[in-house]
Amino acid sequence: MTPAPSSTAPSSAPPADEAGPRPRTGWRDVANWADWAALVGLVVLVVVFQALNPTFLSAGNIQSMLVAAAILVVLAVGQTFVVATSGIDLSIASTMTLAAVVLGIVFTSGAGLLPAVVAAVVAGGLVGLANGLLVARGKITDFIVTLGSLSAASGLALVLSDGKPATIISAPLLRLSTGSVGIIGYSVVVAAAIAVGAHVVLFHTRFGTHVLATGGNAEAANATGVRTARVKTAVYVIAGLLAGVGAVLLVARVGAAEPAANTAFLLNSVAAVVLGGVSLFGGRATVLGPVIGALLLTALVNGLTLLGVSQFYQPLSVGVVVVAAAFLTRFQK
Template sequence: MKSQENVANHPAMLGDRVKRAGWKEKLSHLFSRYGIFLIFIGMVVLMSFLSPAFLNVYNLMNVVRQISFIGIVAMGVTMVIITTGIDLSSGSVIALVSVVAASFAHPGEYPLIVPIAIGLAIGVLAGCINGTISAKGNIPPFIATLGMMTAARGLALLYSDGRPIGNLSDSFSFLGRGEILGIPFPIIVFLIMGIISHLLLSKTKFGKYTYAIGGNEQAARICGINVDRYKILIYTYAGLLSAIAGLMLTARVSAGQPSMGQMYELDAIAAAVIGGTSLSGGIGTIPGTMIGALIIGVLNNGLDLLNVSSYWQQILKGAIIVAAVLLDSRKQKKS
């Protein structure tokens, strides 16, 4: 027995165990930091083997263009979730922006800036109301944004009389259908808003306070952070991003529709969660959310190419969301 203990405790054996533990820690750290990117690359490789049409340049461009709308919304939702909040109103805000902006986008009536400015103003106002009710009224974000979800959808139906509003100008349609140097305009906006949102969250006082509020709201108040003010700003920014997505979606389908944006809030939350944003607050990144949105896009497109039923697609998407939340929960317990 003693000889076995001596062998087990031999410096060389101890060194091997330390090395193995070190490699495990390194791999765990690597996957924790870059796992979402590795999963995305793995999905792209898998889909390219399963369907030769997947790696077609036109198809890939179409995937990114389709997911860019949800991706833009998800950036704002990410910031909200980091503060331990939630935004269920994104899809309804998109619908309200859509019908109101479309009514001012007819050919020869108003300059392009008018429907854009009105649409953005509606999104900002809706987000500001969400933030104010949640922060100043001490109402849970779930309830505050659920109320906005219902009210905004009702206003969209009331404004449009439940009908699509068409006959949009060519200049407005460019927002959803145009290209610059062969790149669809929605993709360009998706990348620009991704860069802006990332810089806001990682390089500014706004971002630092966002993480601080999500990490410990009471401690943030004690440190002198105006929590209510920053919550309102965060929800306002989320409303602005929903409005941007709404304007481009309207231009894409060439009509303002009161039914537009249905389930977008859930897809945006899914993209954020899959991208590593913690529902417990204090954790999340914009690049991660963008990759999360792309994962949803690759999944939907790949399954379409494989002729998989849309019902199974919904089931698989739900399973991925639950798996992402379970992984987050395990990380929280370990930490």
């Protein structure tokens, strides 16, 4: 008698040794290090600089670093919204400079501090609106648009101020830069509030979902009903408004509205976003990461200054850190 065929079909799954490599987890997985690069780098810097100079973690120096980082945190948060849509804002530092000049002009005209602050933030928002409309509606590459507005905003700041800084003497602004709750300065509180608000908007609102969807795949997002042009315009407006807030913090810190643009803020705002693990291709973002990245860059410059390292080496060190972080982003999950 012919034996009955087996009712169990042969498995189509490949043998265990042919199933392909298993995903690695744990400390040997480079992707884990990429996700935590900013935090790990910050901890390493703190340990090294404290060992080399015991004053690094003194209360006074910590307060100084946090105040210095507050402006960069605000700019980095604004840059995060733009980068999350796979864009970039090269004009954010020049926008801050123009907003600072507007603040100085309005304040010195006798209008008072509050109108001057509002004017500065509105000026930043208008530059952001122009950027957003040209990118989203004009279909011009964000790099070209923001490169042009970088130059335009810088030139307009020089024209409006006649190239001269305006001294701002205001008790409330002075308290904003020097007042504190413990070692936490008021400017740090402002930056922290903005970061928390940005996190809520980006991850707990429909708008935030649309931002990430636009950065992930604009065509697919548009097909599902997301108005990608409005989203792109909105993120540049957000970056401009936050540049205006950064201008207020900057004027409060230096006591004057300087018409000269500080390109370090532009480079460091992008660097903080890269260090924080935000994908430059869009669709993947975080707010805590860029905040930590801003703290890392501030700690790096502060530590090198305490060690007496020439300021000429500081941009070099920042560049090395950013390139290393960009390399790690290749392995992000």
